[in-house]
Amino acid sequence: MDQDLKSGADPASEGMAPDTGPLPEAVVPVLAKALERATARVFRRANQLGQEARRDPWALSMSGLGGCPRQAAYRLAGVAPTDPGLSIQAEARQAMLGTWIHAGLLPHLPEVLHHADIEIPLELRVWVKDAHGARFELVIYGTADCYSHVMGGGVLDLKTVNAYRLGDVDHDGVYNAHRKQVRGYATAARQLGLPVAWVAWLYLDRSTGEALVAVEPFGEEEEAETLEHVERLWETRKAPDAARRGFRGPGLAVECDGCAWLRQCWGSGAKPGDSSALKVHDDPAVALAARKYKELAAQIKELRDEQEVYGAMVGRPEPGSYRDVDGEMIVKYQKDGEEVDTKAAVEALVLLGGEVPMKKRRGNRLIQWGRKEPEG
Ligand code: SF4
Numbered sequence: 001m002d003q004d005l006k007s008g009a010d011p012a013s014e015g016m017a018p019d020t021g022p023l024p025e026a027v028v029p030v031l032a033k034a035l036e037r038a039t040a041r042v043f044r045r046a047n048q049l050g051q052e053a054r055r056d057p058w059a060l061s062m063s064g065l066g067g068c069p070r071q072a073a074y075r076l077a078g079v080a081p082t083d084p085g086l087s088i089q090a091e092a093r094q095a096m097l098g099t100w101i102h103a104g105l106l107p108h109l110p111e112v113l114h115h116a117d118i119e120i121p122l123e124l125r126v127w128v129k130d131a132h133g134a135r136f137e138l139v140i141y142g143t144a145d146c147y148s149h150v151m152g153g154g155v156l157d158l159k160t161v162n163a164y165r166l167g168d169v170d171h172d173g174v175y176n177a178h179r180k181q182v183r184g185y186a187t188a189a190r191q192l193g194l195p196v197a198w199v200a201w202l203y204l205d206r207s208t209g210e211a212l213v214a215v216e217p218f219g220e221e222e223e224a225e226t227l228e229h230v231e232r233l234w235e236t237r238k239a240p241d242a243a244r245r246g247f248r249g250p251g252l253a254v255e256c257d258g259c260a261w262l263r264q265c266w267g268s269g270a271k272p273g274d275s276s277a278l279k280v281h282d283d284p285a286v287a288l289a290a291r292k293y294k295e296l297a298a299q300i301k302e303l304r305d306e307q308e309v310y311g312a313m314v315g316r317p318e319p320g321s322y323r324d325v326d327g328e329m330i331v332k333y334q335k336d337g338e339e340v341d342t343k344a345a346v347e348a349l350v351l352l353g354g355e356v357p358m359k360k361r362r363g364n365r366l367i368q369w370g371r372k373e374p375e376g
Contacts, residue, residue: 043093050099051087055141058084058260062124062142062184065229066177067255068246069236074261077237081260086272097206098160105158105204106145115149116156122188126230138234144185152197154218155189157182159203166205166212174201174214180229186218187226241265251275290367297367 051057060075074081081087106118124140146156159178161169169175178201186196199222200215236243241264247253250262250270257272259265270277280289319332346356 043096046096046099050096057087060140060233062122062140062188063181065140065184065226065233066175066180068259069233070240070243070245070265071259071261072233073236073240073243074264076234077240079240079261079264082263083272084260086258086262087260094160094162094206101160101204101206102145102158109146109156113146113148113150117147118145120144120147120185120189122185122192124184124188124226124230125191126227126234128231128234138230140184140188140230142181142185142188144182144189147189147194153189153195154198154200154215155182155186155196156200156202157185159201160206161203163205163207163210166203166210169201169203169214170212174216179216180226183218183222183226184230187223190223249275249278252278294367294369 054061058075058078058081060072064072064075109118110116121141121143124142126138126140127135128138129135144155145158148154148156157178179199182199182201186199189196196218198215199218200213203212203214204210245265247255247259249266250256250272251274256262256266262272263270266277280286314331316333317331320330322329322331349356
């Protein structure tokens with residue numbers, strides 16, 4: 001198309017957008033904020049639709065097999081969620097990005113993997129006893145990302161992670177929570193009559209697309225372990241509030257900040273992002289927590305001192321890969337940036353005759369060793 005502008009031509013008749021005039025500078029931040037909020041709403045809406053599409057959002061699914069044991073107990077016991085909105089409001093953007101990557105990538109797997117099926121709905125059936133001792137089949141639902149018929153049959157699960165987690169998996173192997181989940185799919189697939197000789201995880205770095213694949217054999221032993229794990233979880237439903245907590249608590253673990261049973265687990269005053277629900281009140285409990293804090297602080301100091309020595313030894317070498325007999329270490333740098341020089345800013349303000357704004361500050365908490373109780 002000829003893009004030369006014809007002088008005097010009516011832009012509308014030429015199929016061009018009318019001139020809007022310059023954008024007032026003042027509206028730029030307002031527009032930016034509105035677009036930011038719109039993005040947040042898109043994430044929230046997509047998350048909500050995803051939750052609504054689930055068969056029963058509060059039942060235990062196979063993806064919960066490796067999650068928080070106490071949450072699993074609440075789910076199995078049918079405890080009504082005290083904070084159902086949290087699981088929708090929680091900062092679930094990474095999870096949503098993961099869902100969208102699944103939707104984009106999975107449909108192409110069968111094109112490149114021989115005899116593969118994707119998104120297989122599965123039911124894990126486990127014999128358990130009800131409150132009267134009668135045996136019945138507990139059914140846990142889930143959807144396996146991919147089932148492949150090659151090499152005796154196997155289940156592949158796609159996990160989207162950040163670069164640090166990818167490095168962790170490379171160093172330490174598959175996360176145990178992921179192992180429990182995928183073994184659940186594999187067991188359910190075998191119950192359905194599909195042979196399973198292996199399970200695999202395709203870990204994908206969300207920011208770079210870098211992939212890492214882990215494969216483990218799967219057989220009767222792993223199947224039996226999976227069934228026993230579900231049986232143990234089932235037992236915890238009798239006293240769900242006494243089941244082991246899988247995460248550290250609100251304000252300390254995002255899993256708790258987004259948990260639909262937050263107040264059931266941590267008490268009626270628990271709030272997402274606020275760790276005060278962990279506070280203990282009686283003297284011996286405070287003393288014990290203070291002692292633990294102090295002991296750990298000493299260990300951390302020792303480790304930090306040692307870490308500083310190694311940090312000084314690394315220095316700032318050329319970015320790249322460094323190898324020794326134990327493997328490869330990668331050194332890279334974030335982009336240089338700028339930060340406010342607070343001291344210089346305060347000095348400039350004073351010199352200009354301005355008043356430095358002040359706010360109240362709580363005195364630092366100091367924990368120190370007291371006298372030991374005399375022995376005997
Ligand atoms: S609040 Fe945290 S520890 Fe408690 S059930 Fe939920 S995830 Fe588990």
